[in-house]
Amino acid sequence: MDQDYDAIILGTGLKECLLAGLLSVEGMKILHMDRNSYYGGESASLNLRQLWEKFRPGEPEPTHYGRWQDWAFDMVPKFMMGNGLLVRTLVHTSVHNYLQFKAVDGSYVVKGGKTYKVPATDMDALKSSLMGMFEKRRARSFFMYVQDYDETKPDTTKGHNLNVMTSRELFAKFGLQDGTVEFIGHALALNVDDAYLDRPALKMVKAVKLYEESLARFNTGSPYIYPLYGLGELPQGFARLSAVYGGTYMLAKPDVEVTYDPETKRATGVTSEGESARAKFVVGDPSYFPGKTRRIGRVVRAICILSHPIPNCGDAHSVQIILPQAQTGRQSDMYVFGCSWAHNVCAKGKYLAFVSTTVETANPHLEIEPGLALLGASPFVLFFINVTDVMTPIADGKEDGCFISAGYDATTHFESTVLDVLDMYTRITGKTLDLSEKDPAAAAAER
């Protein structure tokens, strides 16, 4: 440990591991440490034993759920968009070779107390019972507009400047009803609240396009894919990439601390167990940088084990259900994720469900009730409610040499996660990462 590094990275969450991988491939000498004895930090997948250690310290894990190793509970449940940034990053770095993925069976949305399959294309819209006859035609023409839309081809924009026109104005052009706007904005564009309505429509249109492209890519019931053995495999995969390029890994360092130059206040390295290491800069999750971050919100996540699939979703093994905010009288959407032993995350015959949303009141456990109600009657065991602060760095890191990742938000997918990493990468290296092209180092390693 007692050495000089280009970068020391603290915490093995997905964001930190992704950066470790990218920076190691660049040729940087990396030391990567974690206070826990497992990979993943905030975004880990815990097995049954680790789950018990976290939420019921001192109590042994129950034995009637089978082998504790067979469980993987995501602490930050999300799905991967089939054509999203995380998939592109995995392919760009070849880390997809370490992992296996399966499609998520279905994507649903709640309207008026009923669960509907999300229509995503013009053809789907015509078949969906979400809309009446005339609305279907209007929705269909909206979908066709989005499918054809190409910023670089003026004839596809139909004269609408989406950098200026708001989403609300664009929806009005197509005469869409509120209910249709709700599922497009929340179930397809995956906005967590309604703030997008009064912002330029381009972002929303691109988000709907991403949903459609993702749906088409693997040609299954949803735009999502999910790794076997849980999301915790992702940080492990990127950590392996870093290690293959010379990165040093140290887990179970509970006392690791950043050291600062007393005069310049710049980070100089870390200490742990009486040893120290020096680096040009330090990267890490907010928990390693007390006083350098601020809270921007809280997320509540319920972790449940079911003995049956989530009802009203065609007995699917893996699903997402979106409860748009207006349906629950809230400011932000609520999400239900379901998966099963088909993705190797629990014992055979069992299902996992997560309900998550942004906290709006002092009683987060009451806020998630509408989501829990979708999980069906017993037998189901509600295990744990996990409320976490979402922290964000105060500074950009250039001054103090501390490049800090933001906490994981309530969004259903990894787009904002990867965008934060790409932004950090740019702040650190001064370069932008081009995901469209394979980098020469990764290509060389394949030979």
Added chain:
Amino acid sequence: MSVMQAKLVLLGDMGAGKSSLVLRFVKGQFFDYQESTIGAAFLTQCVAVNDATVKFEIWDTAGQERYHSLAPMYYRGAAAAIIVYDISSQSSFARAKSWVKELQRQGNASLVMALAGNKADLSAEKREVEASEAEAYAEENGLFFMETSAKTAANVNDLFYEIARKLPRTAAPSTPAPGVVLDSRRGAQTKSACC
């Protein structure tokens, strides 16, 4: 002839010769001063046994075993494991035993485990672990045992051949149910790359 894909992982102390064994087997090379990692995600090599061709996907630890930071992902879906120790180091043999324990804890009943006492070319006075001792331990724990030398190539091919022979023929160990191939174009290429 059928081609069967099998993930094979290497475990063992730093400097026991894990990477050297792989390099000898896959590329027929040996370097006295092998870098600590082989700088590749994993290497592949085929072995023909009577009724089938086994295509090994060989994973090296990439140094992550050093500070007890080997990820669970490393063992996932492995069909075989080679636990390597250095015959001139009693402590590396002790480490090998703890790796065997760790693998047994994972509870993969169909995993084929091989114990390799490497650096068998070293002179008798340097030897700290007797073959009989390792042999007895291997027998007790259901492993098969060979002394190897990555330097002289002694027993290296035999080791992999023996593993290929012992792999259960029926269950394809690594790929359960239909998955999605993120980069299908490349997936197709890798399939035809060998065998």
